[in-house]
Amino acid sequence: MTLSAGILILILSPGVILCKKRWSKIYPILLSLLGLIYHHFLSVESSFVVKFFGFKLNLFSYRLSGDILTYAFLIFGLCVYIFLWSKEKDRFYYMFTLWQVGAAAAILFVGDFLSFFIFWEVISLSSVCILFREAGLSLTGRYFIYQMFGTVSLLIGIGLNYAHTGGMDLQVNTGQLFFWLAIMVKGGVIPFHYWLTSIYPEIRLETTVFLSAYTTKVGIYSLAILLPLMDLQIFGGLIAVIGVIYALKQHRMSRLLAFHLISQMGYVIASINSQIMYGQIGAIYHLINNIFYKGLLFMVAALLMDLFQTDDLMIIRGRGRRYLPLFIITLIAAGSIVGLPGLNGFISKSLIKKGLTNSLTANLLTIAGIGTALSFIKVLYYGFLCVNDQKQSSNSLRVKWHQYVSMSIIGLVCCLIGLFPFLVISRFDLTVNLFNWTDLWKGIWPIILAVILFITCFPQLNKLILQITPDLEGVFVNARRIILVQINLGLKHLQRLHSGNVQHYLVWIVLTILILWTYIAIMV
Amino acid sequence: MELIINSTIIILFILGLYGLLTQRNIIKLAICFNIMEASILIFFLTVGYKPEGSYPIIRPEVDSYVQPLPQALALTAIVIGASTTALMLAFAIKLYKRYHTLDIDKLRRLRG
Amino acid sequence: MNHILIWLIVSPIFLAAVTHFIKKYLVNFGFLIFLSVSIVNTCLSLLVFLESGSDILVYRVGNWSIYKGIILVADKMSLFFLLFMQIIFFFSLLFSKGYVKNDHGTFFSLFYLLQAGLTGMLLTGDLFNLYVFLEIVSIVAYALVAYDKTDHGLEAGFKYLVLGSVASLIILWGIGIIYATTGNLNLAIVAGLMQNLTPLIKGGVFIFFFIGFGIKFALFPFHPWLADAHASAPSPISALLSGVMIKIQLYSLIRIVTVLYGIDYIHDLKLNIVFMSLGVGSVLIGHLMALKQTNLKRMLAYSSIAHIGYIVIGLGSISPQGVVGAFYHMLNHGVLKIGLFYFAGTLIYHLNLKQIKDLKSLFWRNPFLSIMFCIFALGMIGIPPLNGFFSKWLIIMGVADAGYVIPAVIIAIGSFLSLIYYLRVVVIMFEPARKLEERFRIDPFFAIPIGAMVVCSILLVVFGSQIHLILHEIMLFIRDNSTYIQAVLYS
Amino acid sequence: MLYSRTVIIIMLSGLFLLALLTFAELPPIFYDFADKTSVYIQEGVVDTGVTNQVTAILFDYRGFDTLGEATVIFAAALIISYFAPRKKAPMLGVRLGVLVRYGVASILPFILIFGMYIIFFGHISPGGGFTGGVVLASIVIIFDITFGFGQGRVHLLSRDTKKSIESIGLVMFILIGIWGVFFEGAFLANSSTLVEKGTLGEFVSGGMIPILNIASGLKVGAGLAIIFNNLVKEN
Structure with a gap:
């Protein structure tokens, strides 16, 4: 009988209320560290089953991909709590975010529908509580209604399955549509992405860091648990492309990142149910990478917001150049997301491409890759590189040391698992060497193409995109x-x-x- | 014979129900309710009845009595029905004071 | 020990009768008597519940044999509901003490008559006695609905009176026909003689009982009175009617149907479909009508209709989980809805707020109340760590397991609808205050019952496994009516 | 009108047909349930010691029902006196004539004796607590109609007295029931500790049944008087 690390965190999370001012900031850091250590020494054979209401709650059944994702969740949580050190947050904020971390880590190991559903709801509930303290109530309400829509369809799906099999095992035999709907809503995938793109820009960006790292990831990861047989390659490819096209339109950092989140999820969707080993591992790898580099990018956006009181790239216009370490970190994150060799994005994208059986999807993902590269060159250019002709405002805000620490840890992780992919891959009993010329070239040429496009005809391209894309939100x-x-x-x-x-x-x-x-x- | 008694009971009940559904005066509704109740009292009395039976006070010279239990039940039902009717009338008085009408169709402040 | 059963029925009647003599001392000294009697009764019902174990207590009133007299029967199911009822009545007493402003004597008399009637309905083993207690409950309920003597209260009370007395008559028809064909009124004995009835009569009597009690507990096409009555009644009474009374009327139907007819009858006639369709209608109508309400209590009342639908669907499935879930939902809905009505009552008493839009920025004026409302609302919607979720889950799974997919889907959609209307209230409540509103304090007589309901709802989850065991036992008990019949016949 | 009269008639005739079909299958009306219910006729006298079997059932076999029934009247009286206490009578604004007043005054004692007789002899002759109570209530009603309106009104019993009588009736009923618990081991059990069972057919017979008769007579009389007075007039 062993608890999983997530449940441990959930159980201990109310303790933060008892903590005094400074300790309430230390407590979450210690708790996520504790969870990490606890998880590291957890035995593979352990299990945790309780009887409740006539159902067996299977709270811990070991799953390899979940094991690796838990590391990512907890390390990231640790970094975010370090990042939040100087922010004025009350104890309830920490408790709700700990719920989010704990439930997200716990759901990775559950073995039956009831506990799956409970943790799924705890994630929504905690994010609602967090949002409620950040955003307006009507926005939170809309978010809640979206989440409940997903929940209800999940509930219907579980009911159908129970009627079919009479068991609660985490195995979908019928009613795939409902599970698919629930996951799409949770993951913010394109036809249901409205909550994501309308809410992320409205809240504090450090809160977005939390939400982006856990809610959507859990949603997409459930695809692997619940619907392992559903072939979603073309769907994923299309989402990747559409997300990128809409991201290119944006000039607010938060909106841009939100659309990129959707687009990157397209990669994962395309290959998470791949029949080829490479594809599955690539998808999990990509999820982990996404947690890190997307979190890092949101942190950068949060810092830009703090420094310049805006995250609009067209207003910042290169003022970020004064902060060199920030630029380096952004470079690492952007390099990761576009798949620059030597960073983690390259590995996962290459693996995903190896796992595709559908050539159309491969082409779509390549287009998405070019778009991603374009938009992040735009971020780097407008955020840090371009020369600002306006008068420099003389603000002397500095980036705090602990923010650099937390960002450097994440950047370091990005580099580390980018340079030494066997750290992750070897756990799957797989060896692959991606540092050969063909793979490197495959990874690099979209970036070079994007750089050329950006230099030659970016304004025209931007105008074209503005013209051809319909206003999705208006339709909604x-x-x-x-x-x-x-x-x-x-x-x-x-x-x-x-x-x-x-x-x-x-x-x-x-x-x-x-x-x-x-x-x-x-x-x- | 039974057909006649049965149909009397049912027709009485249905008549009361018809009145309840069509009459608009609250007082008339109370009367219709009493008619419906009368039908069930008749039913109770027919249940225990014996053609040659005497009233159920045991005397040595009589050996056939009607059933006493339905009579007791009917008595209880009468008292309860009377209480309900009285309550209806009290409500009618009170409602007339407030709404200045006895028309059930006008008592419609609560809807939707 | 058996005398405890009769004590639980008679002591409230006695209190109601002597209230006239202690009218002057009611506010202080008399209330202490009430309180102590309530505590004693709660403890006694707990004692009976724990002591009786799995055997069935039979109390022969007047020492007559079961063929001649009236009996009280206390089994696991009735004792469980009895305990629940006594606890709720205890807190309602506290709440009423704070809430009722004038004429304490009449109010508490009626309050205790309601308690006596409900206890009698739970414990009696005789059909006509059940009718008598049902009438006590109904007459008192009609009056309590109109207790405030407002226009709305009187109108709602009158409508309830008309529909309720028609329902009573229909039930009396059922009892009369049963007596005419079997010559007996004792439930257990009648159950043994049910084969004397021809199928048509058997079905007809079933319809009489079903419709009669259906009107009393506001099933779908008979529901409109509930919204009027529960919205217009004084809040402690709304809470009692919604939380306890309709559940116990449903309990009576369950008792009659399971003992007299048995589960097989429902299977044979495919009555599941009837239960299911009416339940689905209740769920949809209740939730949809609640969406458009502007009055808080009316919204809560329509939500009660929907939840009665859940319970009926769960019971109609006859699958073990569905029935257990339905019983569990009765408790959960009772506790949560009572809490919500207390919330509404507190606002009406302190600020005279009735409309939803008046709740604006309530959070900044009284955070305690608002947080309590959120907990109750989340429980009603069915968000996991709270008790409402588990019963809803059990019902959905049980119904799906029995092969009825559409009702399960409807229940899931229903919780979505309920989210929308509860969320609307929450959004209004948490709206930021423009100017600094003055805070208001609430009486302990209001705060204690509300807090107690939250504690109850948490306890219902914490002791979920034990409660599940009890409910499972009850479910097995009512599935097989021979246990009851044997226990009564050979008592 | 949302539902026309035709629709209602069609519905009700459908109901009529169904009811007729069902009733046709009832056992014959003069059906004798052999040994089942005539048990009261055969054993009632031995069991209870009273000859009037309706009274025996009401106050002994099914006394608990009667307690409930008394409670219903109690509730109704309570409710009506709460809801509709009328201050002014809309009818009979003028005093009644001398003939009526003296006539009524001379009749009332006889009615009182008649009502008492019905109550006290309820266990051996037709009658009982309920019927007698109604007769007693009629005294109050007639008196109030005759003398209680117009100028110079006089009331037989004040509102508070009537309520007290009613409450005492109900309390008495319950206490007698509890007496049974202590001396016979069951609620409302017929006990001979207070009253001798006596010989059958005598005035003193039937144990507690006559006392229950008195209790319910007081209760019903006072209750009905309260209901009447509140619906018509009350000070």
Whole structure:
């Protein structure tokens, strides 16, 4: 009987409320460190099953991919808590974020639907609590409704499965559509991404770091647990491309990163259910990488926000050049996300491409790669490189040391698992050498192409993209309005039926007696 | 004979129900309710009835009595029905004071 | 020990009768008597529940044999509900003490008559006695709904009175026909004589009981009175009616159907479909109507209708998990809905807030109340760590397991709908205050019951496994009516 | 009108047909349930010691039902006196004539004796607590109609007294029940410790049944008087 690290964190998380001011900042760091150490020494054969309400709650059943993801979740959590050191956050904030970390780490190991569902909901609930303290209530409410939509379809799916098999094992036999819907909502995948792109820009960016690292990742990872047989290659490729195209349009860092998050998830979706070993490992690897470099990028955005009170690249316009360490870190993160050899993104993208069986998807992913490179060259250029002709404002804000520490740790991890991929891959009993010329070239040429495109014709390209892309959010808003109007009409009709006249109610009763009595008289 | 008694009971009940569904005056509703109740009281009395039976006070000279239990039940039902009717009338008085009408169709502030 | 059963019924009637004599001292000294009697009754019902174990207690009133007199039967199911009811009544007493402003004597008399009637309904083993207690409950409920003497209260009370007395008549028809065909009124004896009934009569009586009790607990086409009545009643009464009374009326139906007809009858006639369709109707109508309400208590009342739908769906599935889930949901919904009505009542008492839009920025004025509301609302929606989730889960799984996919889907969608309307309230409540609003303090008579309901709902989860065991036992007990019949016949 | 009269008639005729079908299968109306329910006729006298079997059932075999029934009247009286306490009578604004007043005044004692007789002899002759209670209530009602309106109104019993009588009736009923618990081991058990069982057919017979009769008579009389007075007039 062994708890998983996530459940340990969940159980200990209320302790943060008891902590005094300074300790409330140290407590989460210590807790995630403890979780990390605890997890490291966890035995593979251990399990944890409790009986509850006539169901067996299988809270810990070892899963290899989950094991590696737990490391990523906890290391990242540790870094974020270090990053948050100087921010004024109260104890409840820490508790809710610890819930998020704990539930995300716990769900990786669950073995039955009930506990899966519980942790799935704890993740939504904790993110709602976090959001509620950051964003407006109406926004949180919208987020909650989106999440509940996913939850309800998950619940329906589980019900269908239970009807089919009579068991609670984490194995989908029927009703794949509902599970797919739930995962898509949770993961913020394109037709259901509205909550992601509308909420991330509205909240504090350090909170976005949390949300981006856990909620969506868990959603996409569930694809591997729940729907291992669903072939989503072309779907994933399309999402990668569409996400990138919309990302290119943006000039606010947070929106841009949000669309890139969607796009990168496209890579994972494309290959997480691949029948080839490379593809699956690549997908898991990409998830881990995504946690790190996307988190790093959000941290950079948060710092830019702190320094310049905006994350709009067109307003920053190269003012970031004064912060050289920040630039280096951004370079590492951007290099990772575009797949520069020597950094972790290269490894996962190469593995994913090896795992594809569909040539169309491969081409789509290449296009997405070019787009990613383009947009991050844009970030680097407008954020740090370009010469600002306006008068420099004389703010003397400095980046805090602990922020550099936490970012350097993440950057270091990016480099480390980029240069020595066997650190991760060897756990899967797989050896692969990607540092040969063909793979290197495959990784590099989209970047070179992107650099050339950026230098030669970026303004024209930008204009083209603005013209051809439809306004997705407008469509959403319109659709929502039309649906609401229809529902309202129906409800009004229903209200009119409840006219307040007792005799009408009596007529309903008599009618029901008549129908039921006839039914019985026929049945007997 | 049974058909007649049965249909009397049912028709009484249905008549009361018809009144309940169509009459708009609250007082009339109370009356209709009493008619419906009368039908079930008749039913109770027919259940224990014996053609040659005497009232159930045991005397040495009589050996056939009607069933006492349905009568007791009917008595209880009468008392309960009377209480309900009284309550209805009290409500009627009170509602008339507030709404200045006895029309059930006008008592419709609660709807939707 | 058996005398405890009769004590639990008679002591409230006695209190109601003597209230007239101690009217002057009610506010202080008399209330202490009430409180102590309530505590004693709660402890006694706990004692009976723990002591009885798995045997069935039969109390012959007046020492007559079961063929002649009336009996009280206490089995696991009725004792469990009895304990639940006594606890709720204890907290309602506290809440009423704070809430009721005038004429304490009448209010507490009626309050205790309601308690006596409900206890009698739970314990009686005789059909006509059940009717008598049902009438006590109903008459008192009609009056309590209109207790405030407001226009809405009187109108709602009258509508409830009309529909409720028609329901009583229909139930009386069922009892009368049963007596006419079997010549007996004792549930256990009648159950043995049910084969005397021709199928048509058997079905007809079933319909009478089903419709009659259906009106009493507000199943789908008979639901409109509930929204009016529970919204207009004084809040402690709304809480009692919603949380306890309709559950116990549902309990009576379960008792009659399971003992007299048995589970097989429902299978044979495919009555599951009837239960399911009416339950689905309740869920949909309740949630959809709640969406459009502007009055907080009316919204809560429509939500009660929907939750009755959940319970009926769970019971109708007849799968073990569905039935257990339905029983568990009765408790959960009871506790949560009572908490919500207490919340509404506290606001009405202190600030005279009735509409949802009046709740604006409540959080900044009283954080305690708002947090409590959030907990109750999350529980009602069915968010995992709270108790509402587990019962809903059990119902959905049980229903799906029995092969009814659509009801399971409807329940899941229903929780989505309920999210929307509860969230609306929460959003309004947490709206940032423009100017610094004055905080208000609430009486301990209001705060204690609300806090207690939260504690209850947490305890229902913490002791979930034990409760599940008890409910499972109850489920097995009602699936097989021979246990009951044997226990009564050979008592 | 949302539902036209035709629809209602069609529905009700459908109901009529179904009910007729069902009732046709009931056992014959004069059906004798052989040994099942005539048990009261055969053993009632020996069991309870009273000859009036309806009273025996009401106050002994099913006394608990009667307690509930008394509670219903108690509740109804309580509710009505709470809801509709009327201050002014809309009818009978003028005093009744001399003939009526003196006539009624001379009749009332006889009605009282009649009501008492029905209550006290309820266990051996037709009647009982309920019927007698109604007769007693009629005294209050007639008196109030005759003397309680117009100028110079006089009331037989004040509102508080009536309530007290009613409450005492209910309390008495319960106490007698509890007496049974202590002396016979069951609630409402017929005990001969207070009253001799006596010989069958005598005035003193039936143990507690006559006392229960008195209790319920007081209760019903006072309850009905309260209901009437509140619906019509009350000070």
